[in-house]
Amino acid sequence: MAEKLSPKERTRIARQSMPEQPAAQRAHNFEEVNLGLSAAVAEKEAQRCLTCADPKCVHGCPVGVKIREVVDFVRQGEYLNAAAKLREDNVLPAVTGRVCPQEIQCEGACILSKRFAPLAIGHIERFVADYERSVGRVGLPKRARSTGKKVAIVGSGPAGLSCAGDLIQRGHDVTVFEALHEFGGVLVYGIPEFRLPKQIVKDEIENLRTMGIEFQTNVVIGKTVTVDELFSEEGYDAVLIATGAGLPRFLNVPGEHLGGVYSANEFLTRVNLLNAYDPLHYDSPVYDCRDRNVAVVGGGNTAMDAVRTSLRLGAKNAYLIYRRSEVEMPARREEVRHAKDEGVQFLMLHNPIEFVGNSDGELCGAKLAKMELGEPDESGRHSVAAIPDSEFVLPLDMAVVAIGTGANPLVQSSTPAIQTNKWGYIVVDEATFRTTKRGVFAGGDIVSGSATVILAMGAGRKAAKSIHEYLTTNVWEAETTLA
Amino acid sequence: MFAIKEDRELAPNIKLLRIEAPRIVKKRQAGQFVIVRVHDHGERIPLTIADSDTENGTITIVVQGVGKTTKLLNRLTTGDQILDVVGPLGMPSEVKLFGTVVVIGGGVGTAIAYPTAVAMHQVGNRVISIVGAKTKEFVILEDEVRAASDELFVMTDDGSYGAHGFVTQKLQALIEGGTSINHVLAIGPIPMMKAVAEVTRPKGIPTIVSLNPIMVDGTGMCGGCRVLVGGETRFACVDGPEFDAHEVDFETLVQRNRQYRSQEMKALNRFEAAAEIDSDALKPCELQRKYSEVGPQHAP
Ligand SMILES: Cc1cc2nc3c(=O)[nH]c(=O)nc-3n(C[C@H](O)[C@H](O)[C@H](O)COP(=O)(O)OP(=O)(O)OC[C@H]3O[C@@H](n4cnc5c(N)ncnc54)[C@H](O)[C@@H]3O)c2cc1C
Ligand SMILES: Cc1cc2nc3c(=O)[nH]c(=O)nc-3n(C[C@H](O)[C@H](O)[C@H](O)COP(=O)(O)OP(=O)(O)OC[C@H]3O[C@@H](n4cnc5c(N)ncnc54)[C@H](O)[C@@H]3O)c2cc1C
Ligand code: SF4
Ligand code: SF4
Ligand code: FES
Numbered sequence: 001m002a003e004k005l006s007p008k009e010r011t012r013i014a015r016q017s018m019p020e021q022p023a024a025q026r027a028h029n030f031e032e033v034n035l036g037l038s039a040a041v042a043e044k045e046a047q048r049c050l051t052c053a054d055p056k057c058v059h060g061c062p063v064g065v066k067i068r069e070v071v072d073f074v075r076q077g078e079y080l081n082a083a084a085k086l087r088e089d090n091v092l093p094a095v096t097g098r099v100c101p102q103e104i105q106c107e108g109a110c111i112l113s114k115r116f117a118p119l120a121i122g123h124i125e126r127f128v129a130d131y132e133r134s135v136g137r138v139g140l141p142k143r144a145r146s147t148g149k150k151v152a153i154v155g156s157g158p159a160g161l162s163c164a165g166d167l168i169q170r171g172h173d174v175t176v177f178e179a180l181h182e183f184g185g186v187l188v189y190g191i192p193e194f195r196l197p198k199q200i201v202k203d204e205i206e207n208l209r210t211m212g213i214e215f216q217t218n219v220v221i222g223k224t225v226t227v228d229e230l231f232s233e234e235g236y237d238a239v240l241i242a243t244g245a246g247l248p249r250f251l252n253v254p255g256e257h258l259g260g261v262y263s264a265n266e267f268l269t270r271v272n273l274l275n276a277y278d279p280l281h282y283d284s285p286v287y288d289c290r291d292r293n294v295a296v297v298g299g300g301n302t303a304m305d306a307v308r309t310s311l312r313l314g315a316k317n318a319y320l321i322y323r324r325s326e327v328e329m330p331a332r333r334e335e336v337r338h339a340k341d342e343g344v345q346f347l348m349l350h351n352p353i354e355f356v357g358n359s360d361g362e363l364c365g366a367k368l369a370k371m372e373l374g375e376p377d378e379s380g381r382h383s384v385a386a387i388p389d390s391e392f393v394l395p396l397d398m399a400v401v402a403i404g405t406g407a408n409p410l411v412q413s414s415t416p417a418i419q420t421n422k423w424g425y426i427v428v429d430e431a432t433f434r435t436t437k438r439g440v441f442a443g444g445d446i447v448s449g450s451a452t453v454i455l456a457m458g459a460g461r462k463a464a465k466s467i468h469e470y471l472t473t474n475v476w477e478a479e480t481t482l483a
Numbered sequence: 484m485f486a487i488k489e490d491r492e493l494a495p496n497i498k499l500l501r502i503e504a505p506r507i508v509k510k511r512q513a514g515q516f517v518i519v520r521v522h523d524h525g526e527r528i529p530l531t532i533a534d535s536d537t538e539n540g541t542i543t544i545v546v547q548g549v550g551k552t553t554k555l556l557n558r559l560t561t562g563d564q565i566l567d568v569v570g571p572l573g574m575p576s577e578v579k580l581f582g583t584v585v586v587i588g589g590g591v592g593t594a595i596a597y598p599t600a601v602a603m604h605q606v607g608n609r610v611i612s613i614v615g616a617k618t619k620e621f622v623i624l625e626d627e628v629r630a631a632s633d634e635l636f637v638m639t640d641d642g643s644y645g646a647h648g649f650v651t652q653k654l655q656a657l658i659e660g661g662t663s664i665n666h667v668l669a670i671g672p673i674p675m676m677k678a679v680a681e682v683t684r685p686k687g688i689p690t691i692v693s694l695n696p697i698m699v700d701g702t703g704m705c706g707g708c709r710v711l712v713g714g715e716t717r718f719a720c721v722d723g724p725e726f727d728a729h730e731v732d733f734e735t736l737v738q739r740n741r742q743y744r745s746q747e748m749k750a751l752n753r754f755e756a757a758a759e760i761d762s763d764a765l766k767p768c769e770l771q772r773k774y775s776e777v778g779p780q781h782a783p
Binding site: 179180181217220225246247248250256258259262263266269274275279281283284288360362408 | 567
């Protein structure tokens, strides 16, 4: 246990940095980039916390993790207590510690960030969760006496998993239905191994299974079974729709159908879910990137993941094409830095207006226009316009379009009673997560549009609370405040 | 796991498998498909539900061995297990009373067209079926299709059975002979479907084809199955697989289906070399055991 320091002494400690695999090495393997803090370093970092009376960091965290208390435990070397405290608000801490955009959430709000570097809350969170995993003492909450009520969760991403976890604790029978052959949603098919090892997600699923949740793969709700049938034929009392925002958007420019042009979802699914990086042992193919020129279009986490994956598959040149400038990129700062260190070439203020192919219908280049930023609008976002006569062709062998996703209509179209908005997302009552259909709730990206892991988890937990209320009272206010 | 209840060879390299999948049986409609992953290290491939048996809870697929995964499937026998079967996926065929419907199946396409022929017949259409194959031994499901048709014509490329020639020749003959046709469904190799579209186009006969782009998830998540129809991007797994033949850009489909040719050839060659040495190793359970010994490797 470390001695207590004065505030001044605390602020003199420099923010502890995360050890990482050397860039030149990690750019060629799929092992995790960040290696994790040692206990000594985590404690030292914890020393930096000012233990504020009104901790701003907590307000910055979408689920209100009691960061100050967690950090206190870490400083005192009580890691399992820290973990238990963390789990009160966050059921997937090993995941969020790794993937939350901390700089705009907890760390962005930390008081230290005003004059110094913010406390490395994400790294501490990861340390605590990994410690708990490594000693095999994950403190799983107990299950309440069975209520005999059955809940179906549609989709096994962070929203579905966290909702399932809360409902089973409250004594309900919970079944998670997943369309794919593995559980975890974007955590397994989207976010790559080098950022979030699959084993972490697998372990969390195992924990939930141990708690009594039933998991079923290969069930597409809306196709294999409809929501109506979940109630009428399978006897469920409530349903949560947590199907994410998985529908890929394309640029709709000429040449997008050429061989070698992927959506980010397809490229990442092939590599992450279907292990196409290992062709000797797995059957799913992916474009052979070795010594080729690859470009990824977009500026979010998905784009960063795709472009760094292409490097690891052997790309000679890996370009990131984004139509605005770097400061406007929505990706986590850490990922941007990692990508640059690994050798990704950033083409900011460029926009593809056409994909160019050869006579066999394979991609051979992209015609790019140079862009310039205009005046910022009311929201502070700059407009962006192509500079006339600035086009040129960048030779390419593969391109990945990572410009966002939309709502997948499978469930909604088979259940017309569930109202959607003009973008196809499910409309819910903000406080209760109720849809327009009795007994049906929705949360996560399918309601909010593409957001973050922690927001999806937060939604899942709030929905669980509301589902519990419904199951115990059986009251469904029809006249909710639906838009 | 999904157990295989029956396996039957229909023609060289074409096999029928009856698979236990009670949930899918209840829901499936003509024109829909499943996505199958045979084992832990396998790829996901789409296969049409050719038939189903509500009593036994089984669906039937008919598989033509063209590459590694389909050839592996065709080695499976009754009692073997398939790891993942998901469905029914895709939009069902549009089945209603059209009047006279011509159903054309080329090669394994006959198995894909068969369930729709049955459904068309059931709702009272006059169904004329044209089944095409390379030679006599490749004619599949002849009795089944006959039972679902008012008339059946078999065409072989070499004339070894039925009439000599292509399915399009028979279709052309029917049209010229004055048969009034209200609706055509054509499923088979892409060149065949394209040729049928050209035969019916001048007469404006509504024609539907079932497209076979490369798929991954089958739920609209990856966009890999995108096809160009009437100049618009459609996802075959959720918007199709059936589309208006006169609007389909077949050229793009052919090009997109070629994307992995060299990788597919390599995989197939390795598979067949292994098959010569050790045919047991090609059973999925054995494969899984071997993989777990070797363990996954990272790409160099
Ligand atoms: C590549 C990538 C990188 C990202 N990086 C980050 C990051 O670093 N930090 C961060 O905070 N966020 C990140 N995000 C965003 C984050 O992953 C999502 O916001 C979050 O996963 C949404 O959770 P969800 O539970 O709503 O849906 P999802 O995670 O999308 O899960 C939905 C699940 O439902 C299943 N499903 C869909 N339809 C059906 C159906 N009809 N029947 C049954 N199952 C169905 C899907 O297969 C899927 O498994 C990233 C997203 C992507 C794509
Ligand atoms: C909706 C639909 C229904 C189908 N129904 C049947 C059927 O009932 N019976 C049947 O025998 N075949 C059917 N097919 C075709 C079948 O899916 C392919 O033959 C199979 O995927 C080939 O895999 P492979 O590994 O054996 O061959 P590979 O050597 O991998 O590929 C051979 C060719 O098959 C195609 N192909 C490869 N991978 C895929 C994939 N993941 N998805 C789709 N096509 C692919 C490509 O054009 C490729 O060039 C259907 C395809 C679709 C899209
Ligand atoms: S859950 Fe995310 S935002 Fe909240 S404290 Fe943890 S890392 Fe920060
Ligand atoms: S705001 Fe920063 S310094 Fe204050 S309690 Fe939170 S982490 Fe510690
Ligand atoms: S197969 Fe992925 S979207 Fe159709």
